[in-house]
Amino acid sequence: MLMGTVVESANKEVNGSVAVKNPTVVFVLGGPGSGKGTQCANIVEHFGYSHLSAGDLLRAEIKSGSENGTMIQNMIKEGKIVPSEVTIKLLQRAMQENGNDKFLIDGFPRNEENRAAFEEVTKIEPAFVLFFDCSEEEMERRLLSRNQGREDDNIETIRKRFKVFLESSLPVIEHYTTREKVRKIDAGKSVEEVFESVKAVFTPKEEKAD
Numbered sequence: 001m002l003m004g005t006v007v008e009s010a011n012k013e014v015n016g017s018v019a020v021k022n023p024t025v026v027f028v029l030g031g032p033g034s035g036k037g038t039q040c041a042n043i044v045e046h047f048g049y050s051h052l053s054a055g056d057l058l059r060a061e062i063k064s065g066s067e068n069g070t071m072i073q074n075m076i077k078e079g080k081i082v083p084s085e086v087t088i089k090l091l092q093r094a095m096q097e098n099g100n101d102k103f104l105i106d107g108f109p110r111n112e113e114n115r116a117a118f119e120e121v122t123k124i125e126p127a128f129v130l131f132f133d134c135s136e137e138e139m140e141r142r143l144l145s146r147n148q149g150r151e152d153d154n155i156e157t158i159r160k161r162f163k164v165f166l167e168s169s170l171p172v173i174e175h176y177t178t179r180e181k182v183r184k185i186d187a188g189k190s191v192e193e194v195f196e197s198v199k200a201v202f203t204p205k206e207e208k209a210d
């Protein structure tokens with residue numbers, strides 16, 4: 001009973017949902033097709049995190065018929081980054097509705113504006129950043145055979161997404177590298193081999209010693 005009271009007072013009720021006040025957040029970054037979504041599904045299964053993909057939330061917003069839908073659709077088709085306020089609102093709402101206290105935030109922050117705005121609005125610092133490092137050649141191969149009907153999985157948009165990744169997203173990874181928050185994974189291997197490296201990052205030190 002006492003524990004319940006303490007936890008409730010540390011949380012905040014928003015629109016009928018209880019938002020956890022200080023959740024653990026791991027940013028999952030890497031180029032388009034590096035395997036972020038695939039590995040997040042494995043992490044959810046083994047480590048109890050909830051997976052929030054910024055791209056999936058934006059695609060759901062288009063489908064919902066929201067007033068921002070057309071703008072988001074055009075940005076995604078061009079491989080451009082949607083204004084931070086839109087994406088952050090979607091992420092905040094998803095976190096509030098979820099109620100878990102551990103989140104994998106996949107594909108965010110995508111640029112310095114995303115990063116600074118998220119920090120300013122939510123006051124959340126990531127526990128660490130999981131970075132999937134993969135060659136463009138391999139990412140291109142994976143995206144062209146993904147077959148999920150994504151409008152941005154065509155060679156023209158893929159090239160634009162690679163350019164945005166190099167110019168806008170890599171500086172975010174550099175920002176966190178200087179703060180010793182980046183856990184870099186060689187993502188060019190098989191799904192199983194990549195997950196072995198991921199597991200080592202999420203397994204507590206004391207369990208590794210066993």
Ligand SMILES: Nc1ncnc2c1ncn2[C@@H]1O[C@H](COP(=O)(O)OP(=O)(O)OP(=O)(O)O)[C@@H](O)[C@H]1O
Nearest residue numbers: 031032033034035036037038142146189190191194
């Ligand atoms: N290690 C791997 N080896 C081979 N194929 C993989 C590997 N990881 C993922 N894939 C496949 O590559 C494609 C892209 O993977 P995924 O959707 O996880 O990437 P992503 O980083 O989330 O991409 P995006 O940024 O476009 O959302 C999928 O078809 C997936 O099944």
Ligand SMILES: Nc1ccn([C@@H]2O[C@H](COP(=O)(O)O)[C@@H](O)[C@H]2O)c(=O)n1
Nearest residue numbers: 054055075076079080081082107108110
């Ligand atoms: N922070 C973000 C994340 C994504 N986008 C847009 O969505 C596209 C697809 O993202 P995936 O992570 O699913 O590959 C991406 O190319 C951007 O257009 C965004 O704007 N901001």
Ligand SMILES: [Mg+2]
Nearest residue numbers: 036037053055
């Ligand atoms: Mg993805």
